[in-house]
Amino acid sequence: MTVATSSRQSILDRIRKATAAGGGTGDDELQRGYIRKGSLNEDERIALMTERLREYDAEVVESGVADLPATIAAELFAGGKKVLAAPQGLPAQWLAQGVNWRIDGNLDYAELDGVEGVVTAASAGIAESGTIVLHHGPQEGRRVLSLLPDWHLCILRASQIVQTLPEYFALYPHPPALATMLSGPSATADIEMTRIKGVHGPRFLHVVIVRDAAQTRTGATSSAGAGQAG
Amino acid sequence: MRTSLFITCYNDTLFPETGRAVVRLLDRLGVEITFNPEQTCCGQMHANTGFRAEAFSQAKRFVRMYKDAESVLIPSSSCVAMIRDQYPGLFAELGSPTLRDEFEALLPRVYELSEFLIDKLGVQDVGAYFPHRVTYHASCHGLRSLQVDDKPMRLLQNVRGLQLAPIENLDRCCGFGGTFSIKNAEVSSAMLAGKVHDVLSTRAEFCAALDNSCLMHIGGSLHRQYTGVRTIHLAQILASTENDPAEVLA
Amino acid sequence: MSHAVLDPRVAPEFPKAALPVLRDTQLRKNVAHATDVIQAKRAKLVAEKKDWQELRTAAAAIRDNVLGNLGDYLEQFEERCTAAGGQVHWASDAAEARRIILDILREEQAREVIKIKTMTSAEIDLNPALKSAGVHAIETDLAELILQLGKEEPSHIVVPALHVNRSQVREIFSKSMHLEGLSDEPQALTAAARSYLRNKFLTIPTAISGANYLVAETGSVVIVESEGNGRMCLTLPRTLITLAGIEKIIPRFEDLEVMLQILARSATGERMNPYNSLWTGVTEGDGPQRFHVVLLDNGRSEILARKTERQTLRCIRCGACQNTCPVYRQTGGHAYGSVYGGPIGAILTPQLMHMEHAQSLPYASSLCGACYEVCPVKINIPEVLIELRAQVVDQDRHKTSRLFDPMYMGMRMANSVFASAGRFRAAQRLGRTALKPFTGKDGWIRSLPGLGAKWTITRDLRGLPEQSFREWWEKQGRKMP
Numbered sequence: 001m002t003v004a005t006s007s008r009q010s011i012l013d014r015i016r017k018a019t020a021a022g023g024g025t026g027d028d029e030l031q032r033g034y035i036r037k038g039s040l041n042e043d044e045r046i047a048l049m050t051e052r053l054r055e056y057d058a059e060v061v062e063s064g065v066a067d068l069p070a071t072i073a074a075e076l077f078a079g080g081k082k083v084l085a086a087p088q089g090l091p092a093q094w095l096a097q098g099v100n101w102r103i104d105g106n107l108d109y110a111e112l113d114g115v116e117g118v119v120t121a122a123s124a125g126i127a128e129s130g131t132i133v134l135h136h137g138p139q140e141g142r143r144v145l146s147l148l149p150d151w152h153l154c155i156l157r158a159s160q161i162v163q164t165l166p167e168y169f170a171l172y173p174h175p176p177a178l179a180t181m182l183s184g185p186s187a188t189a190d191i192e193m194t195r196i197k198g199v200h201g202p203r204f205l206h207v208v209i210v211r212d213a214a215q216t217r218t219g220a221t222s223s224a225g226a227g228q229a230g
Numbered sequence: 231m232r233t234s235l236f237i238t239c240y241n242d243t244l245f246p247e248t249g250r251a252v253v254r255l256l257d258r259l260g261v262e263i264t265f266n267p268e269q270t271c272c273g274q275m276h277a278n279t280g281f282r283a284e285a286f287s288q289a290k291r292f293v294r295m296y297k298d299a300e301s302v303l304i305p306s307s308s309c310v311a312m313i314r315d316q317y318p319g320l321f322a323e324l325g326s327p328t329l330r331d332e333f334e335a336l337l338p339r340v341y342e343l344s345e346f347l348i349d350k351l352g353v354q355d356v357g358a359y360f361p362h363r364v365t366y367h368a369s370c371h372g373l374r375s376l377q378v379d380d381k382p383m384r385l386l387q388n389v390r391g392l393q394l395a396p397i398e399n400l401d402r403c404c405g406f407g408g409t410f411s412i413k414n415a416e417v418s419s420a421m422l423a424g425k426v427h428d429v430l431s432t433r434a435e436f437c438a439a440l441d442n443s444c445l446m447h448i449g450g451s452l453h454r455q456y457t458g459v460r461t462i463h464l465a466q467i468l469a470s471t472e473n474d475p476a477e478v479l480a
Numbered sequence: 481m482s483h484a485v486l487d488p489r490v491a492p493e494f495p496k497a498a499l500p501v502l503r504d505t506q507l508r509k510n511v512a513h514a515t516d517v518i519q520a521k522r523a524k525l526v527a528e529k530k531d532w533q534e535l536r537t538a539a540a541a542i543r544d545n546v547l548g549n550l551g552d553y554l555e556q557f558e559e560r561c562t563a564a565g566g567q568v569h570w571a572s573d574a575a576e577a578r579r580i581i582l583d584i585l586r587e588e589q590a591r592e593v594i595k596i597k598t599m600t601s602a603e604i605d606l607n608p609a610l611k612s613a614g615v616h617a618i619e620t621d622l623a624e625l626i627l628q629l630g631k632e633e634p635s636h637i638v639v640p641a642l643h644v645n646r647s648q649v650r651e652i653f654s655k656s657m658h659l660e661g662l663s664d665e666p667q668a669l670t671a672a673a674r675s676y677l678r679n680k681f682l683t684i685p686t687a688i689s690g691a692n693y694l695v696a697e698t699g700s701v702v703i704v705e706s707e708g709n710g711r712m713c714l715t716l717p718r719t720l721i722t723l724a725g726i727e728k729i730i731p732r733f734e735d736l737e738v739m740l741q742i743l744a745r746s747a748t749g750e751r752m753n754p755y756n757s758l759w760t761g762v763t764e765g766d767g768p769q770r771f772h773v774v775l776l777d778n779g780r781s782e783i784l785a786r787k788t789e790r791q792t793l794r795c796i797r798c799g800a801c802q803n804t805c806p807v808y809r810q811t812g813g814h815a816y817g818s819v820y821g822g823p824i825g826a827i828l829t830p831q832l833m834h835m836e837h838a839q840s841l842p843y844a845s846s847l848c849g850a851c852y853e854v855c856p857v858k859i860n861i862p863e864v865l866i867e868l869r870a871q872v873v874d875q876d877r878h879k880t881s882r883l884f885d886p887m888y889m890g891m892r893m894a895n896s897v898f899a900s901a902g903r904f905r906a907a908q909r910l911g912r913t914a915l916k917p918f919t920g921k922d923g924w925i926r927s928l929p930g931l932g933a934k935w936t937i938t939r940d941l942r943g944l945p946e947q948s949f950r951e952w953w954e955k956q957g958r959k960m961p
Contacts, residue, residue: 015726031534036737147715178758181752198674243908243911284892370848407848410846411846
């Protein structure tokens with residue numbers, strides 16, 4: 001495509017000519033005077049995460065590590081969920097008995113659209129904004145998996161929760177190829193600024209925060225490993 | 231202490247009572263005041279309308295005229311904003327190095343009235359008496375460019391007899407905007423309608439401000455609608471005493 | 481509802497376009513309500529953010545860094561995106577961007593495409609071009625869907641349908657979705673849109689998106705949204721085409737820690753948008769397997785070359801300037817005659833039009849500075865407005881038609897008056913005499929001819945006092961320097 005090549009060159013030429021005189025801030029001159037590190041302890045962090053998630057109408061429960069399978073099962077039964085999707089890498093003990101599990105290998109869209117919900121892990125939680133981050137590894141599944149089902153149960157370890165957004169970025173010096181940040185269920189205010197929950201994405205977000213305290217203590221200062229999913 | 235009064239072109243022509251009030255006030259506060267009769271305009275109208283070359287010649291004139299002044303007092307926040315925000319760009323583009331140096335040396339000595347009283351003289355109570363209900367309109371330039379903050383309010387709060395009535399949407403423009411009020415007269419009028427509504431809701435007798443330009447706009451509508459509410463420059467309130475009450479024209 | 485013209489080449493001048501809007505009760509109410517709601521939410525969240533000013537400083541610096549080194553960053557982005565399986569195209573102008581997209585669609589044999597709200601696609605008039613090529617474009621953002629089905633034009637960057645109210649939405653939906661008895665509850669209307677679009681998401685294999693950020697370091701693209709229609713378009717189709725202005729670059733993944741914090745707070749008054757999506761080229765087994773990025777110049781490199789105007793390109797399309805603007809509050813977006821309304825539109829549109837069209841827009845502002853105060857990337861919009869006004873004035877100076885322009889002649893005359901104190905005094909005296917016939921007994925003027933009539937449409941003017949300040953001063957025998 002010679003036309004495209006020449007446009008590329010002419011655009012770059014124009015840009016280089018425009019910027020030749022300088023005027024741009026150098027990379028090393030960037031002032032990052034904003035708050036990067038949080039100040040909350042773990043309990044406060046979890047409390048803030050929970051509060052923010054609830055502000056977005058998400059349901060939040062806490063669980064210990066040992067009773068996590070039971071907590072998940074209780075959530076599923078309380079929600080009356082019988083047919084659920086899950087990513088391939090979801091730990092086997094999380095797959096509650098009595099549920100018809102559709103493990104995602106190559107489920108087609110119609111199948112995914114037909115299940116009652118999905119259970120996934122997460123890569124990180126950001127307390128200040130109540131954000132859950134998925135990097136779509138084996139425990140989190142491909143992106144459509146947590147999109148088409150109307151009900152999403154997300155398992156988030158306490159050690160994965162940071163207070164500030166910059167703390168999340170500090171965890172990932174090697175950026176993920178895919179990331180989805182969820183801050184509550186899908187919503188719109190397009191009609192007369194009335195906030196309506198649930199447009200196209202899952203209308204129901206449930207979060208289990210797992211108190212994995214042992215890991216948290218070692219991970220409090222260098223939590224890069226603890227933040228990695230799957 | 232001495233100061234040079236730059237009255238501004240529109241105060242000189244349309245609102246001389248404001249200038250007289252500044253003189254009375256400074257006399258009372260013991261500040262020696264001078265007036266250079268060569269002064270005309272700071273160039274704001276031309277600059278804001280896009281007539282940059284014209285604005286530059288007036289800006290140059292201003293700097294040449296006041297470069298040796300101990301301080302320059304300007305009872306108009308938008309003219310001070312013109313000098314602080316736009317002169318540097320004009321001089322960078324069109325001025326000589328000498329002019330730029332003279333300007334830089336002069337700039338810290340240029341004061342808006344409330345700045346002059348509070349920052350330079352260090353007075354908040356100027357001994358004024360004005361027994362009326364007054365609402366304060368924050369002109370955009372005073373608010374955002376000069377960031378005078380609560381300086382005018384502090385001065386008004388110390389005026390005996392004055393009842394300060396807070397206005398809703400204090401930070402919203404009245405719609406004047408210089409030639410905007412002509413070029414976009416209808417939109418400007420719609421903005422003004424909202425402002426007048428807010429002024430009337432305060433049930434004040436007077437609407438006061440740092441700028442007669444906004445007041446000319448707001449006052450024009452208050453008069454058109456027979457509201458009975460009048461506009462008054464801050465200087466006139468501050469100059470007012472029991473024995474020598476404010477000079478307020480019809 | 482108004483029938484707006486959002487093509488700057490043919491749209492009426494701002495003051496004229498504003499007239500019908502000012503009389504539109506419904507629109508005025510909707511615009512005031514929407515901007516009040518968003519402003520209040522924004523103010524609350526900005527106040528809780530102790531480091532807001534530091535974030536603004538960092539955001540402006542990041543954007544300046546991008547603009548100063550744009551060529552390098554674009555090449556880096558292209559290299560990384562291509563390495564990850566994406567295909568990068570370069571479009572000098574709108575026509576070329578349309579051609580590139582239509583070529584891709586032809587190759588895909590696409591008859592239908594699903595679209596995520598993108599201002600850039602409106603900027604290049606993509607939808608009409610798609611229609612002529614026989615491709616049916618389906619807008620999936622709720623507001624855009626309302627506009628598309630109702631044949632309306634967007635009036636706000638972030639909430640494009642804010643001028644349409646619930647009963648109008650009900651009418652539009654029930655007609656085009658064939659839903660009898662649809663209620664006007666936003667909940668029901670939203671549910672109608674959900675079911676209308678669901679099957680389209682599942683079956684249409686081609687999507688078009690814009691971009692919020694292009695990450696040079698990784699070749700990734702970021703889109704923020706609220707409804708999930710974006711995630712649908714980004715993950716379900718076989719083929720995805722992303723159209724992005726060349727200025728959408730940010731250097732590093734890490735820079736998102738600043739950009740995401742300021743964007744949601746400024747745009748919708750949220751701590752974070754409900755959904756942020758980031759993807760990098762093509763990921764096997766996840767999402768579209770064919771991915772194209774179209775990098776659009778369309779006048780941006782010219783803006784980049786201009787010292788004062790360059791800051792326009794820092795814009796992240798948050799719309800905060802619109803919500804706070806007292807002019808926009810009266811008129812909404814349509815009067816701006818472009819998809820970019822409000823203060824940012826007033827500076828961006830004329831520049832994208834190479835200053836040939838939309839010359840009334842730089843004057844569509846009272847220069848109150850509220851836009852600059854809220855701008856999360858510190859664009860000094862008043863400064864750019866004044867710069868553009870100067871260009872409008874200067875480009876026409878040599879034309880003889882200016883001799884008949886009362887504003888121009890008045891300004892020239894005023895300049896000569898201000899150049900000399902003697903002339904200024906004479907002008908004061910002349911003005912006094914000239915205005916006397918229009919001045920009533922009470923000293924006030926109720927009606928003026930010519931340009932002055934624009935003032936007296938709604939305001940009186942106090943007549944000129946008998947004595948100017950300088951005349952009084954001299955009479956007092958007060959000190960002259």
